[in-house]
Amino acid sequence: MKYIGNKFRLLPFIDKAITQGKLPTKGTFCDIFSGTTNVAQFYKKKGYKLITCDIMYYSYVFQHAYIKNNSYPSFSTLLQREENIIKARKQIQSSTLFNDDANKDNLKAVLHYLNNLPGEESFIYLNYAPGGSRHSEYQRQYFRDENAKRVDAIRNRIQLWKDNNWLTENEFFVLLAPLIDAADFVANISGTYGAFLKIWRSMALKHLTLLTPKLTESDLKHEIYLGDANKLIRNIKCDILYLDPPYNSRQYAPNFHILETIARWDNPKIYGKTGLRPYDGQKSDYNVKGKCEKKFADLVKNADCKYILLSYNNEGIIKDKTIKDVLSEKGDLKIFTQPYRRFRTDSESENRHYKVANDIVTENLYLVKVKN
Numbered sequence: 059m060k061y062i063g064n065k066f067r068l069l070p071f072i073d074k075a076i077t078q079g080k081l082p083t084k085g086t087f088c089d090i091f092s093g094t095t096n097v098a099q100f101y102k103k104k105g106y107k108l109i110t111c112d113i114m115y116y117s118y119v120f121q122h123a124y125i126k127n128n129s130y131p132s133f134s135t136l137l138q139r140e141e142n143i144i145k146a147r148k149q150i151q152s153s154t155l156f157n158d159d160a161n162k163d164n165l166k167a168v169l170h171y172l173n174n175l176p177g178e179e180s181f182i183y184l185n186y187a188p189g190g191s192r193h194s195e196y197q198r199q200y201f202r203d204e205n206a207k208r209v210d211a212i213r214n215r216i217q218l219w220k221d222n223n224w225l226t227e228n229e230f231f232v233l234l235a236p237l238i239d240a241a242d243f244v245a246n247i248s249g250t251y252g253a254f255l256k257i258w259r260s261m262a263l264k265h266l267t268l269l270t271p272k273l274t275e276s277d278l279k280h281e282i283y284l285g286d287a288n289k290l291i292r293n294i295k296c297d298i299l300y301l302d303p304p305y306n307s308r309q310y311a312p313n314f315h316i317l318e319t320i321a322r323w324d325n326p327k328i329y330g331k332t333g334l335r336p337y338d339g340q341k342s343d344y345n346v347k348g349k350c351e352k353k354f355a356d357l358v359k360n361a362d363c364k365y366i367l368l369s370y371n372n373e374g375i376i377k378d379k380t381i382k383d384v385l386s387e388k389g390d391l392k393i394f395t396q397p398y399r400r401f402r403t404d405s406e407s408e409n410r411h412y413k414v415a416n417d418i419v420t421e422n423l424y425l426v427k428v429k430n
């Protein structure tokens with residue numbers, strides 16, 4: 059997923075710092091700005107107990123599906139109720155699609171069923187596809203008509219099953235997470251939902267398809283939260299606190315508003331050229347110059363942990379000196395650096411003025427061994 063600050067490609071760098079710093083290889087790992095949950099998933103696989111948090115609900119969906127949920131759920135009630143899924147499962151049982159354990163095959167059958175639903179003209183089609191929005195004040199083309207109808211059909215069906223109590227909580231989130239990923243994959247954007255492209259990009263022409271997610275088995279009870287990291291920090295304790303706060307002034311809520319709507323499915327009163335949903339309660343001080351430094355200092359001050367590991371790049375809005383001063387208060391500080399390609403939407407012009415002249419920024423990892 060193209061996400062501002064996604065650390066997927068930086069996982070080897072983060073893990074090297076953890077190894078070189080001789081951080082505990084077991085215990086509680088807290089990823090308190092978890093976004094896509096890529097970092098949390100990586101450390102869940104390594105056997106840590108995870109605590110995750112984010113202010114965005116789509117992130118909470120990922121947290122539930124990939125962190126809290128510890129196995130492939132059985133979908134037993136749904137399979138009893140939806141005869142067509144059973145039929146589909148039987149019909150294609152002998153095909154190569156089905157060769158995993160029973161629960162994983164059940165999930166594949168449910169996804170296969172959802173992938174083959176006829177499209178519906180609902181919220182995404184009516185507001186974010188050219189066909190549906192053609193008579194409105196703003197014609198938008200975030201999705202091809204067919205894909206928008208597919209998102210609507212799948213999301214409506216998942217909701218119907220949930221409202222009928224045919225899905226457990228885990229099952230609901232395990233279906234919703236692949237839908238958010240699949241919609242994002244075919245969105246006609248250059249990186250964020252702050253704007254749609256005027257010309258269809260090649261990915262947007264692809265057929266929206268739910269893929270079977272890779273779920274990590276675990277015996278541990280992982281904790282997930284939706285809300286402000288600074289509130290949560292006062293109530294948790296962990297061995298490793300990984301901090302990956304926003305580093306520029308682009309708020310996540312307006313930049314990923316359509317994913318939030320697909321996740322919440324709450325029929326928001328949208329407005330403007332891009333069809334934004336109201337996001338007053340989801341504005342982050344970490345994205346605001348003049349507020350982020352105080353917010354960061356408060357977070358660090360209240361952290362009850364053995365190690366703090368902060369990801370931040372050299373173009374971030376919190377000054378490097380402030381970061382060093384705040385973290386040094388907690389204990390011994392060590393810094394790891396790596397050159398990294400900046401996050402850019404495709405449409406950002408070559409001429410845009412950056413603090414760093416070329417396309418490479420320095421990604422910093424600040425490691426603190428907290429003094430007792």
Ligand SMILES: C[S@@+](CC[C@H](N)C(=O)[O-])C[C@H]1O[C@@H](n2cnc3c(N)ncnc32)[C@H](O)[C@@H]1O
Pocket residue numbers: 061062063064065066090091092093094095096097111112113114117285286287288302303304305310342343344
């Ligand atoms: C740099 S991204 C994290 C990316 C993540 N590490 C990944 O690999 O996907 C920062 C995240 O912080 C979240 N965020 C912003 N302000 C927050 C706050 N006050 N409390 C919790 N999360 C917040 C954003 O929604 C965003 O997902």
